[in-house]
């Protein structure tokens with residue numbers, strides 16, 4: 804049996820401050836629209852940490868420092884590959900906020916997040932970002948039905 808498999812690598816970053824604000828992105832992409840955190844695809848041979856710094860810069864204009872890995876999400880794609888999202892957090896950044904074609908970015912109070920149209924899964928993904936005892940958002944198939952659990 805082959806030990807290699809087809810994998811799509813992506814990242815997502817919660818940029819936050821010490822006043823209870825988080826930086827959100829309103830994604831335009833019709834395959835997964837709604838409010839979530841910035842992020843995107845990791846390029847071939849790219850360092851994971853440098854990749855999330857690059858994605859946040861491209862999508863928000865901010866240069867984050869010391870992003871910390873805080874979890875992972877995975878699901879199986881239609882092509883039977885594994886889709887992985889590495890979750891990071893950062894509260895240290897420089898630069899001016901600037902949205903990209905991916906979607907508008909803006910600061911909101913964390914406590915106001917429930918007022919926004921969130922991307923599918925995002926509410927439960929957030930638990931992994933915020934709860935130190937959780938580190939994985941995992942989709943699995945049981946009897947033909949997809950479900951997920953937080954681990």
Ligand SMILES: Nc1nc2c([nH]c(=O)n2[C@H]2C[C@H](O)[C@@H](COP(=O)(O)OP(=O)(O)OP(=O)(O)O)O2)c(=O)[nH]1
Pocket residue numbers: 813814815832834835841842843844845876888905
């Ligand atoms: N398309 C998609 N993205 C998802 C899902 N779940 C999930 O966490 N994501 C996250 C992972 C990444 O942060 C982001 C992937 O966004 P994207 O496909 O628009 O990637 P991108 O255009 O920003 O990347 P790039 O091509 O600019 O490098 O969304 C999902 O079910 N579908």
